[in-house]
Amino acid sequence: MTDERTIAMERLREQGLGCTRCDLHLSGTHVVWGEGDLHAQVMLIGQGPGEQEAKAGRPFVGPSGEVLNEWLATTGIDRSKLWISNTIKHWATSLNERGRRVNRTPKTSEVQACRIWIEGELTIVAPKILVCIGAPSAQAIIDKKFKITESRGQWFKGPNDEDVIATFHPSYLIRLRAADVAAYDAAWAQVLDDFRAVAERAGELNIDLN
Numbered sequence: 001m002t003d004e005r006t007i008a009m010e011r012l013r014e015q016g017l018g019c020t021r022c023d024l025h026l027s028g029t030h031v032v033w034g035e036g037d038l039h040a041q042v043m044l045i046g047q048g049p050g051e052q053e054a055k056a057g058r059p060f061v062g063p064s065g066e067v068l069n070e071w072l073a074t075t076g077i078d079r080s081k082l083w084i085s086n087t088i089k090h091w092a093t094s095l096n097e098r099g100r101r102v103n104r105t106p107k108t109s110e111v112q113a114c115r116i117w118i119e120g121e122l123t124i125v126a127p128k129i130l131v132c133i134g135a136p137s138a139q140a141i142i143d144k145k146f147k148i149t150e151s152r153g154q155w156f157k158g159p160n161d162e163d164v165i166a167t168f169h170p171s172y173l174i175r176l177r178a179a180d181v182a183a184y185d186a187a188w189a190q191v192l193d194d195f196r197a198v199a200e201r202a203g204e205l206n207i208d209l210n
Contacts, residue, residue: 050091072195
């Protein structure tokens, strides 16, 4: 028997597949919907799908997904017990000097246009803890002026009274590794601290993430 959350999420997803609320739908790539446990008490929200996610139609499956999986494994969090989504559902791109499509940060207008879908997911899943992955996610959920370098690792209240924490996006760590190894090592340690804080808060709320 299909439960009410499954029915509600599938209905929302079907509506989202035909979304034309911003120009990102013109990209010709898959809509990347959230996935995971519909009864999850912890929800991860990234900024948007990358190239591999756009091809697969799933969140965090490319290089950023590999990094995320390592963070979760290191801190004892089972990915299958989470709901994982993004603030936007299409791959946001720009053209580089060679004319190749590359990742870019979502525009505020794109995040606002897509807000209806993340709000719907929050209503259906009803998590107790939100983890914002990257500044655009934190700015969409916590505060539009949120600065991740200043406020990551701190707890805030979400739109439905969830406990919310923000941390760096895997793509930032991937770029940082090539530019500054010392800064990369420090940021990696900070992210692990953030996910350990999530695990600790989950324990306080009797949420099983193992």
